[in-house]
Amino acid sequence: MKSNIKQWKQMVLIGMLAWVLLFLALFTYFMDYRVDDPNATGSMSYTETRRLTSIQGNNRVIMVSQQEAAASDPNSHSDLFNYHYVSEQAAVNLQSKPIQTRYSLETNGKNTRSRDRRTTRSSSGGIWFAAGQQQMSRDDRHTMEKLYPDEDDPEEIKQEPITRRKSRLGNSSRRREKLLDTVDDLEEYYFLKSKSVIYKLWKGNVSSKMLTPRLQKAMKDYLNANKHHVNYKGKRRTRLSGEEVLCELKSQIRVRSLDGTEAPFSSLGWDKLVPKVSINELYPLGFRSCAVVTSAGAILNSSLGKEIDSHQAVLRFNTAPTEGYEMDVGNKTTIRIINSQILANPNHRFNISTLYKDVTLVAWDPAPYTVNLHKWYKNPDYNLFTPYVEYRKKYPHQPFYILHPKFIWQLWDVIQGNTHENIQPNPPSSGFIGILIMMSLCDEVHVYEYIPSIRQTDLCHYHERYFDAACTLGAYHPLLYEKMLIQRMNTGTDKDLKKKGKVTLPGFSAITCKT
Structure with a gap:
């Protein structure tokens, strides 16, 4: 009897032990699963958390287009660089609160990683790059193999099925941290590469071969696509000095807008629609000193607002606001250049926004290199013509011009003619166009953060929340070559240049050239 009781007690103890072991196994399993769950923010490491919170207000992320109108246009020039992970608030509200991203190129060590984290995680646990680096090139993988020779390929891990990925990473948080460190180093590699290009740009000696593989591929794709059928037949004058380039611009470039006298606009009554005074005659006395304020993220924390407002005239771009950013960008606006997307996209509220009132407006849209106005009118990149007509009828006294495509492509010809490499066969950026307009109106032009200062960042615009080195170094636009020419x-x-990101250029009226 006693032996039976003893045997029964042993069985109870064994059963209790089995239940304890089962409970511990289940507890360990669920804790490991939670560590792997990207939505379980409470278990995120400090590295992950700072990466997310610097670019988004919460842990919910969505994929949006860099320029909203481009999402619905299969022919948009934004196609190669459409998608970025950004905060939902920034996607809906393009004029969100100022982003404080104070850091400089002089910062060293690991602290540089706290600047502006540009990576986040998809709901399936994969790693995405807000800078458009969704896929690693062969060169990127080679770089990472040098950094971490014993690690698995991060691109391969990212593309594995979820179940397989969990089986490989789910049982080891240490392995997960190694992967995050690998991504951190790739991120740092891209940022440092952009930084080195900026240093070279300051010296006026830079090549597209210095860009990241992603940007090099984008430039090659645009060269092959040649959407606007560019056929440059001019000479290459790459050895011209800065003074010689200025004289070339003065002799060849004249700001020109649609005047309604050319077909098809002449048959549509545009001669009575456009302003009676041309843009060249709008300011007969000109301006002594002018500011061109780019929308670059590097202008944040610059405290340049007072200096900018001290100029007689100030030019701004697209949707760039001043309210809330006065300390850095000032609040004076004389001329605002807008691309055709601003007119065509209802989200910009062009007809009702006060941003576009009480200033001179200058719009532009890419046209064929041959400047076929009939073809352009029938098939603009974005339909700016209808909104322009409506706006002119509503506000007939406000100066509002559409730049003539011939002027746009003349600028492109000058850039290509002064560049040894073949540049992207796409129109110059709004920044370059704005600089040349102000050079025709002012004795002296001060350009802010067109060529980045030590505050250089991949934040595209100071008033928006997406990151991409292409905004600084170019993808669609020949930005890299524009900036080399401006620096010359x-x-x-x-x-x-280094502290303020300021370039000073003489206006055409102040240039004396040899005949």
């Missing part, structure tokens, strides 16, 4: 003509100091 820069008469300002190295200190102004």
Whole structure:
């Protein structure tokens, strides 16, 4: 009897032990699963958390287009760089609160990683790059193999099925942290590469071969696509000095807008629709000193607002606001250049927004290189013509111009003619166009953060929340070559360029050229 009781007690103890072991196994399993769950923010490491919170207000992320109108246009020039992970608030509200991203190129060590984290995680646990680096090229993988020779390929891990990925990573948080460190190093590699290009740009000696593989591929794709059928037959004058380039621009470039006298606009009554005074005659006395304020993210925390407002005239771009950013960008606006997307996309509220009132408006849209106005009118990149007519009828006294495509492509010809490499066969950026307009109106032009200062960042615009090195170095637009040309003509100091991101250019009226 006693032996039976003893045997029964042993069985109870064994059963209790089995239940304890089962409970511990289940507890361990669920804790490991929670560590792997990207939505379980409470278990995120400090590295992950700072990466997310610097670019988004919450842990919910969505995929949006860099330019909203481009999402619905299969022919948009944004196709190669449409998608970025950004905060939902920023996607809906393009004029969100100022982003404080104070950091400089002089920062060293691991602290540089706290600047502006540009990676986040998809709902399936994969790693996405907000800078458009969704896929690693062969060169990127080679770089990472050098950094971490014993690690699995991050691109391969990202593309594995969820179940397989969990089986590989779900049982080891240490392995997960190694992967995050690998991504951190790839991110740092891209940022440092952009930084080195900026250093070279300051010296006026940079090549597209210095860009990241992603941007090099984008440039090659645009060269092959040649959407606007560019056929440059001019000479290459790559050895011209800054003064010689200035004289070339003065002799060849004249700001020109649609005047309604050419077909098909002449048959549509545009001669009575457009302003009676041309843009060249709008300011007969000109301006002594002017500011061109780019929308670059690097202008944040610059405290340049007072200096910018001290100029007689100030030019701004697209949807760039001043309210809430006065300390850095000032609040004066004389001229605003807008691309055709601003007119065509209802989200920009072009007809009702106060952003476009009480200023001179200058719009532009890419046209064929041959400047076929009939073809352009029937098939613009974005339909700016209908909104333009409506706006002119509603506000007939406000100066509002559409730049003539011939002027746009003349600028492109000058850039290509002064560049040894073949540049993207796409129109110059709004920034370059704006600089040349102000050079025709002002004795002296001060350009802010067109060529980045030590505050350089991949934040595209100071008032928006997406990151991409292409905004600084170019993908669709030949930005890299534009900036090299502007730096060649820069008469300002190295200190102004590096500390303020300021380039100083003489206006055409102040240039004396040999005949």
